[in-house]
Structure formats: C-alpha cells, structure tokens
Amino acid sequence: MEWDRTEVEATVADYLHMLLLELSGQSYNKTTHRRGLLAKLNNRTEGAIELKHQNISAILLELGFPWIPGYKPRGHYQLLLREVVEYRIAQDHLLDSAALTASSTPAVTPLIEDFSKLLVEAPRLATTAREPSNSHYRLPVPQKRDYFEREARNAALGCAGEEFVLNFEHFRLHNLGHKALADKVEHVAKTKGDGLGYDILSFEPSGRERFIEVKTTAFGKETPFFVSRGEVRFAQENTKEFHLYRLFEFRKSPKMFDLPGSVESHCLMNPVSYICEFS
DSSP states (O other), X not given: OOOOHXXXXXXXXXXXXXXXXXXXXXXXXXXXXXXXXXXXXXXXXXXHHHHHHHHHHXXXXXXXXXXXXXXXXXXXXXXXXXXXXXXXXXXXXXXXXXXXXXXXXXXXXXXXXXXXXXXXXXXXXXXXXXXXXXXXXXXXXTTOOOHHHHHHTOHHHHHHHHHHHHHHHHHHHHHTTOHHHHTTOBOHHHHTOSOSSOSEEEXXXXXXXXXXXXXXXXXXXXXXXXXXXXXXXXXXXXXXXEEEEEEXXXXXXXXXXXXXXXXXXXXXXXXXXXXXXXX
16 A cells, blocks of 8 residues: 555655764664654564665655664665655755764774674665656755765775774784785875875785775665766776775664776766866
C-alpha cells in the first residue's frame, strides 16, 4: 500500500531530526526513533520504515546532501517522498547550517594502533533505479549547496586523511614483515608538493612502488568524491601501481576501501565544471 502524505511527512521529519543530531555530533538511538514513528503510521513494520529511511538517503545523495551513514541509499522511491524531502530541506536553515559546519570543520588524524579491521569492500558500480515521473514539478532548493565539494576543499580533513593512510601503510608493511620498506613510505604530497597525481608513495612486498591517492570524507561510504584530470591521467598511465584509498566516516569511526588501477573502472565519472577561454 502506497504511503500517504501524512506518513511520508512524519517519516521525513523524523529522519531529518536524526540527521541534524548526526551532523551536530549529538547522540541518538535509531531504534527508539523508529519505534516512536510506528504510532504515527498506518500499520507499517519496522522493516518498512528502514526501507523508507534508505530511500530518503538515496534522495539526499542525489541532492548532494549528507545522509545518515547507517541507512544505505536505496533507490526506486515514491515521487511524493522526494517532493517532501526537497521541501523540508528548502525550509530547514538549521540543517543547512549543520551540513555546512560538518563539511568545513577541521579534522585531526585519529590514533589507531590496530588497522586490521579498517579495510572494507568497495561499493559496486551500479545505477540507482528511480520511479519514473510524468510530472514536471520540481521544487527549487534555494539553500542547496555542494556540501561534498566544500568538504573536498577542506584542507585540514584532507591532510589528516593522508597522514592516517601514511600510518596505515607503515602498519601494513610492518605486518607483512617488511620493515625496511615501511621505513621508506613517503608522504609525497608534503615532501614534493601537490600535482604528482598521488599523495603517498608506498610499496608492495616485492618492492614495487605503490602510488596512493587519498580521498577522505566524514560522511558515508557512498559519498561521491572529486578527482582531477591529472589524477585520472596518472592512474591510467600507472594502472599496476595506482591505488585510490577512500576513507569514510572519518571523524567517528574511520573505514576505508581500495580502488586499484584506473578510476573509471570503479566509478561513474561525471564532468562537473568546464574552463571557459577566449583564445
């Protein structure tokens, strides 16, 4: 049975309240929120609410807005749900402020002694299924900002992520019994400067070089990231040595996945800007 507007509005309001707490660094209990929401709905199950929350995450991802990490984005959502999410975001200045702060707040490198549980499986390359619409209605979202691009320009966050990966590479090579190689790992973005196409020079157990580009986000696993033309070209020219390490949920509980080889073999790459010249 299709969710009516009252149900959708109650669910979106509850989700965005949790998201505001998440972005503000405040604690909350998802189970308590979910069970409290049941009383406002028409005989829905907790599983149905979970799915609706995942739909909201998918909409927020499409709008370039952070979402709650525990609710993995899931497409094929109700059109009414998107309309309500867009409307609420357009009206919620506090949520906008919290997202801006979360995108631009400086970060420090977490101290972790055991990196054995850091690596996780990378997201699969897939397109999101969406409900087709015969409506041309789209509410403008005037305070929508590119929070992900703003975060990508957060120099303190980027540097903290690179230093974290530097520590991880020392751990990885030490753990493999290659102390001499571990001692040679270099933070080239600092020692040689930006523009090389990678941030960390590391090694395989064989001694072959490993060129690592680090992309760090405080948001969820599926958060889009930005790569430069130089980084893409460098990865294409050094497919056997290149690795893109994607750090996510960096502030609370850092996790990482590895994208080896060319970037386009793992991601859908969309151009987001052009340089306009006169000659």
